[in-house]
Amino acid sequence: MNGKVLEIENLTVSFDGFKAINGLTFSMNTGELRVVIGPNGAGKTTFLDAITGKVQPTEGRVLFKGRNLRGLSEDSISRLGIGRKFQTPRVFLNLTPRENLELSCNTNKNVFPTLFKPTAVAEKRTVSGLLETIGLMNKADVSAGLLSHGEKQWLEIGMLVAQSPDLLLVDEPVAGLTDEETVLTGDLLISLAQSHSVLVIEHDMEFVRQIAQQVTVLHQGAVLCEGTMDEVQNDDRVIEVYLGKPED
Ligand code: ADP
Ligand code: MG
Secondary structure, three states: OOOEEEEEEEEEEEEOOEEEEEEEEEEEEOOOEEEEEOOOOOOHHHHHHHHHOOOOOOEEEEEEOOEEOOOOOHHHHHHHOEEEEOOOOOOOOOOOHHHHHHHHHHOOOOHHHHHHOOOOOOOOOOHHHHHHHOOOHHHOOOOHHHOOHHHHHHHHHHHHHHOOOOEEEEEOOOOOOOHHHHHHHHHHHHHHOOOOEEEEEOOOHHHHHHHOOEEEEEEOOEEEEEEOHHHHHOOHHHHHHHHOOOOO
16 A cells, blocks of 8 residues: 555546546545646546546556556446545435435445444444434435535535545535535535545635645646645646636
8 A cells, every 4th residue: 555545647538639638647645635626628527537437548547546447437436435426416305315325325335344444433434423424413304305405415425425435526516505505515525534535626716725735726637736725826827827817
């Protein structure tokens, strides 16, 4: 074990000759909470697609815990321990949060390794523990269709955590959330980062400031710069391509 949960070497993803990802090199330590930002079209979603096996690299490779993911299906990659939260919540609206979480726990085919994995105190894998973590204890038994957009996002994050992934990929978790829900989502991701590696793609700068330790800025399919929020915010190249423009 080299301490890296994710290593991406010289990754290129082309669509009909257009390089959405262009020679991207990136790595992330086990247990890290990393935020990836970048203007629209920078390649952020494609970057996640290449990690989860939704698209195959044209060049380069993706290593998860040292293992090359080349040629593996999305399902196999998910079973290896990479969980992805999509932008739109995918919960069963006619079931309750408790029932949604029970389903996710039951479909976890990795129970055996989970049982013997040393578990951080903060990590609660029981359904009630998960309900508490995502702040939905008092709505555990109402139909999920009645939850707010933010609450549905937290439920889906809980459903991912139920499958005990080592690496959580989260694409724009606060789009469309209220300010209060945004802060609570930040708290949730910070607390999950105590027991998981978490990679968050985000647009909302205030939110990034709340959660970010290390920030990676993508531009035109490659890494433009990396550092703390203060470092990247003061980088002239970043100001030019991203922060200098009005937010959208
Ligand atoms: P971001 O998430 O940073 O906004 P994307 O990864 O969605 O950026 O897209 C990066 C670039 O790749 C964009 O120019 C987009 O139009 C292009 N792109 C993404 N997916 C495809 C695809 N399936 N076919 C062709 N072009 C694509
Ligand atoms: Mg995107």
